Amino acid sequence: MKIKKVISNVRKKLLLKEKKNQSMYRRYNREAAKNYAEAYAESPNISEYPIFKENDCANFVCQALKAGGIDMVGQSYDSYKEWFCYTKDEKQLKKISLTWRSARYFRKYWGNENGAGNNKALLFKEITVDYALSHFNEIYNMLDIGDVIQYGDIKNNNYPYHTQIIHAKEFNINLEHNDLFVAQHSINRKNVSLYEYLKLLQDKDKRIIYIYHI
Numbered sequence: 001m002k003i004k005k006v007i008s009n010v011r012k013k014l015l016l017k018e019k020k021n022q023s024m025y026r027r028y029n030r031e032a033a034k035n036y037a038e039a040y041a042e043s044p045n046i047s048e049y050p051i052f053k054e055n056d057c058a059n060f061v062c063q064a065l066k067a068g069g070i071d072m073v074g075q076s077y078d079s080y081k082e083w084f085c086y087t088k089d090e091k092q093l094k095k096i097s098l099t100w101r102s103a104r105y106f107r108k109y110w111g112n113e114n115g116a117g118n119n120k121a122l123l124f125k126e127i128t129v130d131y132a133l134s135h136f137n138e139i140y141n142m143l144d145i146g147d148v149i150q151y152g153d154i155k156n157n158n159y160p161y162h163t164q165i166i167h168a169k170e171f172n173i174n175l176e177h178n179d180l181f182v183a184q185h186s187i188n189r190k191n192v193s194l195y196e197y198l199k200l201l202q203d204k205d206k207r208i209i210y211i212y213h214i
Contacts, residue, residue: 028214030146033068037167040064041183041190050090052101053186057163059085060185061148062100064165065214068146080108081118103150103160110148110212113159121148123213129204136195140178143213145169149182149194151201152208160210164192 036045040063044051049063062085066072074082077094087095099109099118108117111124123142132139147166152158164182172179172193182197183190201207 027069028146029068030144033064033146033165034167036067037064037165037183038190042188044185048088049085050088050096052090056185058103058106059101061163061165080105083109103163106163107150107160107210111210121212121214125211126208127211129198129201129207129209132209133198133204137178139211140180143180143211147214148212150210152210154203154206158208
């Protein structure tokens with residue numbers, strides 16, 4: 001009986017967490033996230049946020065998610081269950097969570113690393129670049145404006161090293177098929193074809209990409 005009670009309590013907690021997540025994401029304004037990404041992809045928003053000149057991709061994407069209405073959480077900068085930025089000063093690192101400014105910890109908050117993580121995204125998947133290219137229409141249908149892509153470093157356990165946000169979803173006249181367009185920092189760009197970006201990557205059969213449906 002005790003085991004059944006424990007299982008029942010675990011299920012209740014999981015259902016409550018799922019309902020809480022779904023409620024949060026219903027508030028996610030994808031158009032607002034898109035507008036922010038397009039406004040600040042090439043010219044960073046230094047009036048409100050810090051900038052990490054050599055490694056600003058996760059910071060920028062998190063700003064866009066916040067602009068879309070996702071609430072900051074917590075105050076412990078090194079916890080993968082908390083996500084926040086309370087300063088414009090890039091030197092005040094304890095006021096900026098690792099999950100906000102680090103690509104690897106972004107994965108731990110919105111997805112997971114080998115099962116350990118917060119799994120805040122509605123959908124989190126790990127696939128190879130090869131798979132993404134050969135099933136691109138599936139990826140196109142799965143993801144929306146405001147969703148996030150990360151790329152693994154095959155020389156470092158495929159830990160994420162780069163983060164982008166989708167800001168357009170439309171027909172690519174150059175490729176003559178549907179495409180997703182991403183914005184990023186370090187290097188600061190927008191209107192980047194995801195399909196063409198994937199094609200340029202090396203080690204396609206080994207390199208992992210992480211996709212997040214927010």
